[in-house]
Amino acid sequence: MNTQLIDGKQIALEIKDEQKKAAEALSLKGVQPGLAVILVGDNSASKVYVSNKKKACEYVGIKSFSYELPTETSEEELLELIHTLNHDKCVHGILVQLPLPKHMDEQKVIMAISPLKDVDGFHPYNVGALSIGLNGLVSCTPAGVIELLKRSNVTIQGKNCVIIGRSNIVGKPVSLLLLREHGTVTICHSKTQNLELILQQADIVVAAVGIAKFIKGHQLKEGAVVIDVGMNRDENGKLCGDVDFDSCQGIASQITPVPGGVGPMTIAMLMHNCIRATKNQEGVN
Ligand SMILES: Nc1nc(=O)c2c([nH]1)NC[C@@H]1CN(c3ccc(C(=O)N[C@@H](CCC(=O)O)C(=O)O)cc3)C=[N+]21
Numbered sequence: 001m002n003t004q005l006i007d008g009k010q011i012a013l014e015i016k017d018e019q020k021k022a023a024e025a026l027s028l029k030g031v032q033p034g035l036a037v038i039l040v041g042d043n044s045a046s047k048v049y050v051s052n053k054k055k056a057c058e059y060v061g062i063k064s065f066s067y068e069l070p071t072e073t074s075e076e077e078l079l080e081l082i083h084t085l086n087h088d089k090c091v092h093g094i095l096v097q098l099p100l101p102k103h104m105d106e107q108k109v110i111m112a113i114s115p116l117k118d119v120d121g122f123h124p125y126n127v128g129a130l131s132i133g134l135n136g137l138v139s140c141t142p143a144g145v146i147e148l149l150k151r152s153n154v155t156i157q158g159k160n161c162v163i164i165g166r167s168n169i170v171g172k173p174v175s176l177l178l179l180r181e182h183g184t185v186t187i188c189h190s191k192t193q194n195l196e197l198i199l200q201q202a203d204i205v206v207a208a209v210g211i212a213k214f215i216k217g218h219q220l221k222e223g224a225v226v227i228d229v230g231m232n233r234d235e236n237g238k239l240c241g242d243v244d245f246d247s248c249q250g251i252a253s254q255i256t257p258v259p260g261g262v263g264p265m266t267i268a269m270l271m272h273n274c275i276r277a278t279k280n281q282e283g284v285n
């Protein structure tokens with residue numbers, strides 16, 4: 001079996017180019033998409049992510065409004081800023097970078113964002129919409145996983161899809177999206193018995209456990225498609241996924257690398273969500 005690489009960086013670029021065209025079309029109608037990005041505190045990883053998101057906005061033609069607040073900011077002040085942005089006609093998307101400092105209730109903050117501007121798809125309204133098949137904003141990483149499969153010509157319908165991990169930000173929404181695409185979905189987690197047996201049946205594996213190189217090639221069915229959502233550091237401090245990439249060579253039919261797989265797709269789908277939110281709020285196509 002010749003294992004094909006799923007090039008997330010390239011696919012993300014294609015999506016950003018599509019969104020750029022969409023932004024140009026909006027511009028001709030006098031509409032300028034706007035994204036507010038809020039960063040509280042000085043988590044160095046968060047700073048890098050936020051700057052990458054702003055760069056993507058610039059590339060696509062979305063105006064970004066940046067709010068960098070000190071760690072000591074009160075929850076009340078943050079809620080007030082969100083309230084102001086909810087009513088700001090120039091802002092179509094609001095992103096509050098997570099994690100927030102410990103003295104803030106993340107759920108409360110997310111719930112303060114207007115569901116129409118919730119480009120992260122984290123608001124319970126959008127999560128609920130996804131679960132009953134309504135057309136809300138879908139969380140970026142899970143949407144990126146589906147987009148990678150579709151653009152790599154992977155059939156989801158009828159396939160055994162095994163998701164390792166049940167988090168609210170990846171495992172659960174990915175399972176709902178795969179179900180929406182008519183996959184046969186199994187969610188595995190730390191209490192799952194006979195994981196090896198379940199994995200052996202998987203046509204599509206989505207790994208989102210947060211353990212470096214947790215899944216090995218010999219556990220896969222021959223020809224499985226592997227999407228690695230993990231972002232870990234290996235023993236040498238190098239970025240690596242939840243899948244032992246090298247051991248999957250010759251066994252998987254297609255596989256995403258880390259970095260260069262799902263990560264860039266998260267940002268591309270954020271751009272997609274910003275354009276969608278803009279069209280919805282402005283009442284244009
Ligand atoms: N409100 C909120 N929304 C988020 O979407 C959100 C968040 N908070 N907090 C943190 C996580 C993490 N996240 C990533 C985005 C891009 C890459 C990415 O582009 N990764 C590249 C480069 C990785 C590197 O070199 O460090 C890659 O995998 O190739 C990774 C991770 C978004 N998150």
Ligand SMILES: [Mg+2]
Binds near residue numbers: 262263266
């Ligand atoms: Mg990610």
